[in-house]
Amino acid sequence: MTANAESPFPSIKTEDVESLQKSDDQHTGQQLVQNMRTEVSLHLLHEFLLSTQRAKQAALSELTEQLAVLQEDISKISTFVASAREFLQPRASPAAVPLAVPTEYEGLGKKRSLDEMENSQHNVTASNPFDPTTRPTKKTKLLSASSLVRKQCERIELHAEELQSTYFAVRPKVTAVDLNVEDRCLSLFADDLADLSRYTRLRTVANLDYAHGLYNTGSCIVSSIDFNKDDHVFATAGVTKKIKIFDYRNVLSDMREEILGPTRLATNGGSGTRDLDDDAVPTAEHLARDDESADEEQDEEIVGDQVPRFPIMEIGCNSKISSLAWNPCVYSRLASADYEGLVHLWDSETGSAIRNFDEHEKRVWSVDWTTNDPDLFASSSDDAKGKLWSVNQRSAVATVQSTVNLCTVKWNPEVHNQIAFGSADHHIHYYDTRNLATPLHVFQGHSKAVSYVNFVSANTLLSCSTDSTLRSWDVSGSISTGQSKCTQKYAGHVNVKNFVGMSVDCSGEYIACGSETDEVHVYWKWLGQSVVKREMGGARDPITARIIPRRKQEPPTVGGPFLSSICWQRTQPGRLIAANSHGRVSVMELV
Numbered sequence: 001m002t003a004n005a006e007s008p009f010p011s012i013k014t015e016d017v018e019s020l021q022k023s024d025d026q027h028t029g030q031q032l033v034q035n036m037r038t039e040v041s042l043h044l045l046h047e048f049l050l051s052t053q054r055a056k057q058a059a060l061s062e063l064t065e066q067l068a069v070l071q072e073d074i075s076k077i078s079t080f081v082a083s084a085r086e087f088l089q090p091r092a093s094p095a096a097v098p099l100a101v102p103t104e105y106e107g108l109g110k111k112r113s114l115d116e117m118e119n120s121q122h123n124v125t126a127s128n129p130f131d132p133t134t135r136p137t138k139k140t141k142l143l144s145a146s147s148l149v150r151k152q153c154e155r156i157e158l159h160a161e162e163l164q165s166t167y168f169a170v171r172p173k174v175t176a177v178d179l180n181v182e183d184r185c186l187s188l189f190a191d192d193l194a195d196l197s198r199y200t201r202l203r204t205v206a207n208l209d210y211a212h213g214l215y216n217t218g219s220c221i222v223s224s225i226d227f228n229k230d231d232h233v234f235a236t237a238g239v240t241k242k243i244k245i246f247d248y249r250n251v252l253s254d255m256r257e258e259i260l261g262p263t264r265l266a267t268n269g270g271s272g273t274r275d276l277d278d279d280a281v282p283t284a285e286h287l288a289r290d291d292e293s294a295d296e297e298q299d300e301e302i303v304g305d306q307v308p309r310f311p312i313m314e315i316g317c318n319s320k321i322s323s324l325a326w327n328p329c330v331y332s333r334l335a336s337a338d339y340e341g342l343v344h345l346w347d348s349e350t351g352s353a354i355r356n357f358d359e360h361e362k363r364v365w366s367v368d369w370t371t372n373d374p375d376l377f378a379s380s381s382d383d384a385k386g387k388l389w390s391v392n393q394r395s396a397v398a399t400v401q402s403t404v405n406l407c408t409v410k411w412n413p414e415v416h417n418q419i420a421f422g423s424a425d426h427h428i429h430y431y432d433t434r435n436l437a438t439p440l441h442v443f444q445g446h447s448k449a450v451s452y453v454n455f456v457s458a459n460t461l462l463s464c465s466t467d468s469t470l471r472s473w474d475v476s477g478s479i480s481t482g483q484s485k486c487t488q489k490y491a492g493h494v495n496v497k498n499f500v501g502m503s504v505d506c507s508g509e510y511i512a513c514g515s516e517t518d519e520v521h522v523y524w525k526w527l528g529q530s531v532v533k534r535e536m537g538g539a540r541d542p543i544t545a546r547i548i549p550r551r552k553q554e555p556p557t558v559g560g561p562f563l564s565s566i567c568w569q570r571t572q573p574g575r576l577i578a579a580n581s582h583g584r585v586s587v588m589e590l591v
Helices: 014-083 103-109 114-118 145-157 160-170 179-198 248-252 255-260 294-304 475-481
Strands: 202-209 222-227 233-238 242-247 313-316 321-326 333-338 343-347 352-357 364-369 376-381 385-390 398-401 406-411 418-423 428-432 441-443 450-457 460-465 469-474 486-491 502-504 510-514 519-524 532-535 563-568 575-580 584-590
Touching: 014 179, 145 160, 145 179, 160 179, 202 248, 202 532, 222 563, 222 575, 233 321, 233 563, 233 575, 242 248, 242 321, 242 333, 333 364, 376 406, 376 418, 385 406, 385 418, 418 450, 418 460, 428 460, 441 475, 450 502, 460 502, 469 475, 502 563, 510 563, 510 575, 519 563
Parallel strands: 222 321, 321 364, 364 406, 406 450
Antiparallel strands: 202 584, 222 233, 233 242, 242 313, 321 333, 333 343, 343 352, 364 376, 376 385, 385 398, 406 418, 418 428, 428 441, 450 460, 460 469, 469 486, 502 510, 510 519, 519 532, 563 575, 575 584
16 A cells, blocks of 8 residues: 555544543533432432321320220210210100190080080180290290200310311320329310300390480491499490490399290400591401291291380480490499590599599590509500500509500409500510510411400400400410411401400300301300301381391491491300491390
8 A cells, every 4th residue: 555545544633532521521421410410309309208107106195095085085985975865865755745634624625505505614824925824935945854965065076177176285295193183174175065065156135225216327336335233224425425224124124024034144344446437447557945936936036026125224425425334343333434535533423523534635446444552543545655554643654555545455354464455567465564664475366457355264365456356365475486376366356447346254164256247156165167147137217226136148248338336245154235337236145
């Protein structure tokens, strides 16, 4: 082969070699990246599976523990049920037992001729509907014990999920050493179930009109209702600039009771609401009965009670009234707050003013007495100040200085040196009266202004807000940790603008709250949804001023009359008074 002969192989340039090497490197890098991604995804999947396994094992462990608790309690309770079974068996109706008819009455059920009737020795006394011994009473269908248990179980099933959570929260574990603690918890929970399932609705006992509505068709907000210390009388007040005091027993013992039959008589301080526009809540920017005829009875209650009821005392004021509070120790002392920023102390027996307190610069929303000192009370105002007053001096004893409107005030009924203020900044400011410079705690959790505060117990604070919720708070736990501990949230009513009223019954079991749909909602302490609700009755006829009942298929709506005040009795549970923005006031009881 000569030197100049051509090579049989094509020449390879250096650039081509470098390009091939670079391409191979890129492929290798992509492969490494892909391998890394695969490895990472496998690691993530592995960790996820392990985490899920741990969670399910924990859930299984908890479920196993709960099943063991249930099995133990079922075995224990089954023994008691078996021993009490004879009381739950249906008994023979008295009507099925043959009765021996006395000879002298044998002819009463037979048809008689005119001569026989004229010569009859049996004198039949005409029934007098106004004589309680002869008047007819409404028939009540009594249930057997087993039927009653079945009906109450149906009511409990409506709230089964929440009740299960409550049961496991309050029930000690199986490993508990003290069996007495277990038995006590079961007994208390059984009592709670009985209390919850006992009532199905609110029944109207009596109605009255704050503004004599037969002659007035306009808005007539009842801002506040309160009972005196022994429930003998109650007071109402609102935008008519009048405080009206009614005898409670007289309200219950009226013509309606005489004509329709006897009503079961049951012999705490609530608060009220205000107005559609200028009275809106300040913002930070500014049992043994069949209920088959319950619906018909409700319509009858709404329409049928037109008996006028008049106050035993009427006190005229110079301004619209926002709040009332009876002294819990002295029968005749009644405090009121008004839109002009004045706090008044009244003698309820004479209707005369004892003293006026005028240090507030704007509207006063709320007043409340302490339970251990008959001379000491507090007020809260739009001027961002809370004041403590003594009946023995005109100037305030102490002042709480805030930066926002204070909408409500309430003393702790058992820890007498502690007081709560609800404010427009969505919080509850909790103070020790011995040091009002700094609050013990600021409860946070609501998303809008706090319109009411109250106490269920010394350690349980309750709040109502225009975010349409109520909340209960652990007082000592919140103070000790510095974190607001909400123990229960209640929702179901509508409250986005107005003061709608809130009250706690004397047993601490039930909480009543108003709604802007003109309904009363009753909550039970352990359940977040209302267990009973009742509408006030509809709007007024513009001509006659009579209440027009809402149609059954027509749901309650916002925009008409709204609940404006509500108050439970102080001395016995089960009965409350509610009022709305049209001046309608109703006495209701749980049945």
